[in-house]
Amino acid sequence: MTSHSPIQRIAHPLFEQYQLTVDIKRDDLLHPVISGNKWRKLKYNIKHLQQHNYQGIVSFGGGYSNHIHALAYAGHYYGFATVGVIRGEAHYANNYSLQCAQKWGMELKFIDRKSYRQKTEASFLEQLQQQYRNYFIVPEGGSNQLALPGVAEVCQELNQQTNYDTLITPVGSAGTLAGLITGDNNQHQLLGIAVLKQGEYLVDDVKQLIPNTGTDNNWQILTQYHCGGYAKFSQQDLAELKAFSHITGVPFEPIYSGKMILALLDLIKNNTFAPGHHIVLLHTGGLQGLAGLAEQNKLKADEWPLPPGLQVL
Ligand SMILES: Cc1ncc(COP(=O)(O)O)c(C=O)c1O
Known part of the structure; x- marks a missing residue:
C-alpha cells in the first residue's frame, strides 16, 4: 500500500479570472479501494492492531459507508477479521458497498437507527467489546486519535510538493481535519467544508480529538455548503460538479469531495481569496459511493462511472 499521493495543478476559467492557483492532492489515487x-x-489503526495482536477491528457506518468498504478490504488485504455495525435494515446487505465488504470477509451486524445513536456510549461499547473480546473498536468514519498521525502525513508530503496558502478538505466525522491541523502546525490556513446539516458541532469534535488546540489556530469549518444535508444534492449541484470534473479531468462524487468543490466555486465568486492566492484541495476519495448513489437512482451510472479498479465485485 503506497502512502504517497501526487499533487496536480488544475485549470478552470474561474481560477484564471480571479488569478488563483489551485492544486489537488490526489489521495483518491492512493489505492482503488482504501x-x-x-x-x-x-494506517496507524492497523499498526496498533498488529502491535497488540488484536484479532480484528469492529467499526460503524451507514449502509453505503466508504469507511466500512475500505476497512473490509484492509482486513482482507492484511489478514485481520472485520465486523461492520451498520445503521439500518438487513436489505442494505445487497448494495454494492456491503456486497464488496462481505466478499472481503466482513461480518455485518445491522442495528436500528435508535440503537445506532448509542455507538459512542460506554455501556454500548462495553457490550460490544464483550461480544468481540479480542477486537479493537474503531469509531464511525475511523476518526480516533490513531487516525491523526496518518492524516498528518498529508501535510508532510505537501510541504515537499508545493508552497501554498490554504488547504481545503470535506468534513464528516472530523478526523481528517483534526489530523491536518496536527500535521500543519499552524503553517497554512485550513478550511473544512461540513458535508452535513447543522455541522457547527464539528468544531467541538475536532477540538475533542486535539484537546490542546486553541481557537487561535488557523482553521475553520464552513457549515453552509451541505447542499440540503448529508448525501443530499440538487440536479443543479450535480450538473455543476459534472462540468467541473469535465473541465479539470478529475473525478468527484457529490457526498464529500463534490461539496468541497461547490464550496470552492462559491467562495471564489465571493472574492474570498485575494489574487495570487494558492489553494490546495484534498481529494479524500470515496468514489465507491457513486455505485450506491446510482443504485438509489440519485444519479446515472453511465454519467458517473466508477474509477478503474472498483468495478469488479
Ligand atoms: C470520501 C470521504 N471524504 C471525506 C470524509 C470526511 O472525513 P472525516 O469523517 O474525517 O471528517 C469522509 C468520511 O470519513 C469520506 O468518506
Whole structure:
C-alpha cells in the first residue's frame, strides 16, 4: 500500500479570472479501494492492531459507508477479521458497498437507527467489546486519535510538493481535519467544508480529538455548503460538479469531495481569496459511493462511472 499521493495543478476559467492557483492532492489515487482519507485514517489503526495482536477491528457506518468498504478490504488485504455495525435494515446487505465488504470477509451486524445513536456510549461499547473480546473498536468514519498521525502525513508530503496558502478538505466525522491541523502546525490556513446539516458541532469534535488546540489556530469549518444535508444534492449541484470534473479531468462524487468543490466555486465568486492566492484541495476519495448513489437512482451510472479498479465485485 503506497502512502504517497501526487499533487496536480488544475485549470478552470474561474481560477484564471480571479488569478488563483489551485492544486489537488490526489489521495483518491492512493489505492482503488482504501483510497483518500480512508487509508490515512486506517494506517496507524492497523499498526496498533498488529502491535497488540488484536484479532480484528469492529467499526460503524451507514449502509453505503466508504469507511466500512475500505476497512473490509484492509482486513482482507492484511489478514485481520472485520465486523461492520451498520445503521439500518438487513436489505442494505445487497448494495454494492456491503456486497464488496462481505466478499472481503466482513461480518455485518445491522442495528436500528435508535440503537445506532448509542455507538459512542460506554455501556454500548462495553457490550460490544464483550461480544468481540479480542477486537479493537474503531469509531464511525475511523476518526480516533490513531487516525491523526496518518492524516498528518498529508501535510508532510505537501510541504515537499508545493508552497501554498490554504488547504481545503470535506468534513464528516472530523478526523481528517483534526489530523491536518496536527500535521500543519499552524503553517497554512485550513478550511473544512461540513458535508452535513447543522455541522457547527464539528468544531467541538475536532477540538475533542486535539484537546490542546486553541481557537487561535488557523482553521475553520464552513457549515453552509451541505447542499440540503448529508448525501443530499440538487440536479443543479450535480450538473455543476459534472462540468467541473469535465473541465479539470478529475473525478468527484457529490457526498464529500463534490461539496468541497461547490464550496470552492462559491467562495471564489465571493472574492474570498485575494489574487495570487494558492489553494490546495484534498481529494479524500470515496468514489465507491457513486455505485450506491446510482443504485438509489440519485444519479446515472453511465454519467458517473466508477474509477478503474472498483468495478469488479
Ligand atoms: C470520501 C470521504 N471524504 C471525506 C470524509 C470526511 O472525513 P472525516 O469523517 O474525517 O471528517 C469522509 C468520511 O470519513 C469520506 O468518506
